[in-house]
Amino acid sequence: MKFSFTVNRRSRSLDLDPRVSLLDALRDHLGLTGTKKGCDHGQCGACTVLVNGRRINSCLSLAVAHEGDEVTTVEGLSNGTLSPLQAAFVEHDGFQCGFCTPGQLCSATGMLGEIEAGWPSHISASLDGEYELSQDELSERMSGNLCRCSCYPGINAAIRQAAETERDT
Amino acid sequence: MTLDLKVDGQSEDRAETYAQGILGTPEDRPDGHAKVSGAATYAADDLPEGCVFGMLVRAPGHGGVTVLNEDEVRGTAGVLAVIRDPRMIRNAAQGTANAAPVQGVDQADYIGQPVALVVAETAEAAQHAAQSLRLRTDGEAGPVNPDDVEAEGEPDTMGDLDAAMADAAHALDVVYTTPSMTSAPMEPHAAVAWWEGDRLTVRSALQMLKYNRNELADSLGIDPEHVRLLAPFVGGGFGSKLGISADAVAAAIAAQELGRPVRVVQHRRQVFETVTRRSETRQRIRLAADDRGRLTGIGHESLVSNLPDEAFSEPVSQATYFAYAGAHRVIGERLARLNRPASGSVRAPGEAVGVTTFECAMDELASEVGIDPVELRLRNIPDKDPHSGLPFSSHTLARSLNEGAARFGWADRPSSPRARREGEWWIGTGMAAAFRVNMMLEAEARITLTPDGAVVETDMTDIGTGTYAILTQIAGEALGLPVDRVDVRLGDTTYPPGSGSGGSFGAATTGNAVWLAAQEIRQAIAQRMNCAESDLTLKDGTAICGNTSRAVVELLDGASLEGHGHVTGGKAFQDVRQSTFGAHFAEVAVSDVTGEVRVRRMHGTFGAGRILNEKTARSQCHGGMTWGIGMALTENMVHDRRDGHIVNRDFAEYHMAVNADVPPLDVHFLDERDPWAGPLQAKGIGELGICGAGAAVINAIHHACGVRVRDLPATPDRVLAGLE
Numbered sequence: 098m099k100f101s102f103t104v105n106r107r108s109r110s111l112d113l114d115p116r117v118s119l120l121d122a123l124r125d126h127l128g129l130t131g132t133k134k135g136c137d138h139g140q141c142g143a144c145t146v147l148v149n150g151r152r153i154n155s156c157l158s159l160a161v162a163h164e165g166d167e168v169t170t171v172e173g174l175s176n177g178t179l180s181p182l183q184a185a186f187v188e189h190d191g192f193q194c195g196f197c198t199p200g201q202l203c204s205a206t207g208m209l210g211e212i213e214a215g216w217p218s219h220i221s222a223s224l225d226g227e228y229e230l231s232q233d234e235l236s237e238r239m240s241g242n243l244c245r246c247s248c249y250p251g252i253n254a255a256i257r258q259a260a261e262t263e264r265d266t
Numbered sequence: 267m268t269l270d271l272k273v274d275g276q277s278e279d280r281a282e283t284y285a286q287g288i289l290g291t292p293e294d295r296p297d298g299h300a301k302v303s304g305a306a307t308y309a310a311d312d313l314p315e316g317c318v319f320g321m322l323v324r325a326p327g328h329g330g331v332t333v334l335n336e337d338e339v340r341g342t343a344g345v346l347a348v349i350r351d352p353r354m355i356r357n358a359a360q361g362t363a364n365a366a367p368v369q370g371v372d373q374a375d376y377i378g379q380p381v382a383l384v385v386a387e388t389a390e391a392a393q394h395a396a397q398s399l400r401l402r403t404d405g406e407a408g409p410v411n412p413d414d415v416e417a418e419g420e421p422d423t424m425g426d427l428d429a430a431m432a433d434a435a436h437a438l439d440v441v442y443t444t445p446s447m448t449s450a451p452m453e454p455h456a457a458v459a460w461w462e463g464d465r466l467t468v469r470s471a472l473q474m475l476k477y478n479r480n481e482l483a484d485s486l487g488i489d490p491e492h493v494r495l496l497a498p499f500v501g502g503g504f505g506s507k508l509g510i511s512a513d514a515v516a517a518a519i520a521a522q523e524l525g526r527p528v529r530v531v532q533h534r535r536q537v538f539e540t541v542t543r544r545s546e547t548r549q550r551i552r553l554a555a556d557d558r559g560r561l562t563g564i565g566h567e568s569l570v571s572n573l574p575d576e577a578f579s580e581p582v583s584q585a586t587y588f589a590y591a592g593a594h595r596v597i598g599e600r601l602a603r604l605n606r607p608a609s610g611s612v613r614a615p616g617e618a619v620g621v622t623t624f625e626c627a628m629d630e631l632a633s634e635v636g637i638d639p640v641e642l643r644l645r646n647i648p649d650k651d652p653h654s655g656l657p658f659s660s661h662t663l664a665r666s667l668n669e670g671a672a673r674f675g676w677a678d679r680p681s682s683p684r685a686r687r688e689g690e691w692w693i694g695t696g697m698a699a700a701f702r703v704n705m706m707l708e709a710e711a712r713i714t715l716t717p718d719g720a721v722v723e724t725d726m727t728d729i730g731t732g733t734y735a736i737l738t739q740i741a742g743e744a745l746g747l748p749v750d751r752v753d754v755r756l757g758d759t760t761y762p763p764g765s766g767s768g769g770s771f772g773a774a775t776t777g778n779a780v781w782l783a784a785q786e787i788r789q790a791i792a793q794r795m796n797c798a799e800s801d802l803t804l805k806d807g808t809a810i811c812g813n814t815s816r817a818v819v820e821l822l823d824g825a826s827l828e829g830h831g832h833v834t835g836g837k838a839f840q841d842v843r844q845s846t847f848g849a850h851f852a853e854v855a856v857s858d859v860t861g862e863v864r865v866r867r868m869h870g871t872f873g874a875g876r877i878l879n880e881k882t883a884r885s886q887c888h889g890g891m892t893w894g895i896g897m898a899l900t901e902n903m904v905h906d907r908r909d910g911h912i913v914n915r916d917f918a919e920y921h922m923a924v925n926a927d928v929p930p931l932d933v934h935f936l937d938e939r940d941p942w943a944g945p946l947q948a949k950g951i952g953e954l955g956i957c958g959a960g961a962a963v964i965n966a967i968h969h970a971c972g973v974r975v976r977d978l979p980a981t982p983d984r985v986l987a988g989l990e
Contacts, residue, residue, distance in 0.1 A: 116390040125389065130311035131304015133501070135452045136534040140917035143452055171304035179302060187298035190885045194730030195301030196308060196452040196501030236926040243917060245452050245502050246730045247892030248885055249928040 105173030122160035131171040142242035145200035152207030171199035185255035193246035272836035276941035285805040292881035310456040320530040321396035323382040325374030329405015344391030357608040359509025366485040377911035378539030408605040410910030421598030430563030430594035434554035442623035446903035453501020457514035460527035474766025481510035497757040505611035538915035542610025545580040559635040561592035581616035585701035591648040606910040614953035625698035625961035651843040659942035662873025670849035670871035694970025698961035700848030706835025709779040710762035719751030726764025732882030744784030746804025770950025782831025848872035850962035861986030875940035875949035890955020898960035
């Protein structure tokens, strides 16, 4: 099946078996192997990418369903130099093996947007209002991204620092 | 030339006198940029031209395997081959096996054994075909429960424990159980294989390349010299990638048969079955103590399991031998041969489960005697290894306990359980000691010093442990170069053989090989400076001897210098007892309504000799402590009692600690050097953090609500049963 979409600000047209997941399209057909396959079941978050600004598990989505969509992967988070979030991950050692990291980065980017947009989480006290990036909110909202090396302290410190940088600029 | 060192005795701390000042500092990882930008290439990330896709097929039952529709599947569009080759392996090889594990596809010894590989032009076609292959197995399940067989092995006995128990002022006799657990690195096991003539190259997810090369070659029946393995980035291992796995062998066979590169990625659900699990354990612990809590006897007898023909037996009590004093002892394991998936090394084999349960029992004894748990440990620190009589190379348990307790605020703790309550939550604190044996294997490394800087090469791996960072710092410190002028290249068997990553020996073993390679270059530079190497100072690319100072680039005169280091652990690892030590502290909240346990904060103080990179070492400890939370509260691989198959083989059903489960983790390193551990005076840190961490949580549960959980994990139902 033919379809076209935008990946990291670049238009792409593909002709794929309809069974190809968005994850496999990115990795095996566009060579964007930064996005990882940890479980292929939507249970680990390693494949998280942004679609039209929202974070999704790309393993649970068929590529051909993304006609016209704008997809951002880890390769699209930076323009030559690392983004403040990526740099903060390095500074705070927000990874060890690095395999879940692209998903953590895309997820954190999407999550900060959700906080900004006033989306509640499972633990939010109310369904509407402004939400602070508290430790509990951050951890709750990032718990779909597993890290077996268990770099959660570094991941959380990095996200917090990047959010503060963002707010100050 | 090669600088060889067999570590037979104590080493001088030369690093202390060096000038660059980057050994131990919290440098960022040099591989960090690649990892956060998506540029790091893991096993499945590089598709060679013409690569096709293989999918393993699992045995649905036990016994003889028959394929019912092979021709039909082979005729499906896009399918290239259905491969059932006797060289395919039953399960991943054990760590340092250095030879093929059990092979064959005609007999399934456990449910989930890979018994076929389907190869197709696309990954989708391969997956569909693999799911379409219908298999029949004709056997009954063999024994799958530890109680159903006569277990092998006898414990070691010293003195008369029964008499010590009878005479003791305080005697404890308890049974703890821990379930099977999985390593679950985020990167599933994967391999891309291709042949050029009779030469095989495999990109794979592996921890110990020099062994893995021999394991793969032996599996295929070819010369190891004809095999090249590549693993520059590995997405976690935790023991599961110590040995060659089924994907790599199958990919190599298929690539040869088809004359094309073949990629085989194990599905997550396959990883649960085909790579080695941590064995379940049942541990009987007996403690005999006098009226002041001094141990007179220790019993630690465990029942573990593995598949037939596997050499590994979970060494549950290997730290119990030297942890505490006590003259009368019965210590050891018995192994049940079961047709469950194979067991093997998972992060801190032995201590992860053995120290955890033993430290829970120590907490019970402290309650029994009526003294503080920290004080009980302090009263039982031996002055030499009680089993072997050997002296300790260094012993930091007392320091860890005292400094850890102070940092955690242990002194404020109410002495009896059920003393703090916040709404529905009982609040309590617990502690445990940490022990992990320290080992050194054998490693080689090469450094080439050019006018641009130093290139370090070894087939050592970085599985997230920080190898790139610490080898950069070691070479930079010895050669007087800033980190950006050192280029570390790993994970390629064309480089000198490192130790591989495992058993917490990687940093010290391969690190010392790099150190020696740098020493050889230092000697050459000193010669050109006409001074003794011991008088040479190297800093920021400048060589200084007395009043003479010259740029190293000048001394090189456009050429390069090469150093080759080779280290082996020797008598220093036999004549003294080497171990790392630590102390864990945890605060938990236990819901009186649901039995849910939330960890509120944790502290760990650790003594592991010189810390090579304060940042990456801390991350390793965070990892271990978090695994302790998982072991204490959620991790539980369930085997079906009828046929042994793993019931919960995915991340929705096997619960590892996630972000919201992990509270602030505080880590403190003791300033320590161990001269017996080699020239760097550094010991392993990758596994110490898990040893005993879960016990601090379990003991905190008791302190919070008075419930002793002896069957891990402490899930809400088990806690609630004690609360009612």
